[in-house]
Amino acid sequence: MIFKVYYQESIKQAPVREKTKTMYVKADSERAVRTKLSNRPYNIEYIQSVEGKYFEYEKQKEDFQVLEIG
Incomplete structure (x- = not known):
């Protein structure tokens, strides 16, 4: 199954919509x-x-890339 993760790059960073990144x-x-x-x-x-x-x-998005983390 594929999951979309919304995150900030630093655990110390407060969630701000403009700085939210995503990964699959x-x-x-x-x-x-x-x-x-x-x-x-x-x-x-x-x-x-x-x-x-x-x-x-x-899948149609330019930055779509699924990470397979072990």
Whole structure:
């Protein structure tokens, strides 16, 4: 399953919409995504599953790249 992660680059940074970044991560669950990203200094705002028509829409974006973090 693919998840879209909304985050700030620093855990010390307060969430500000204009500075929010996104990434796509392949994992079995939201919990697995959080575990995979736990060693990075990100302030994770929200994790959303991407499937069906929404997945097809997201794939059309220029910056669409799925991370397979081990």
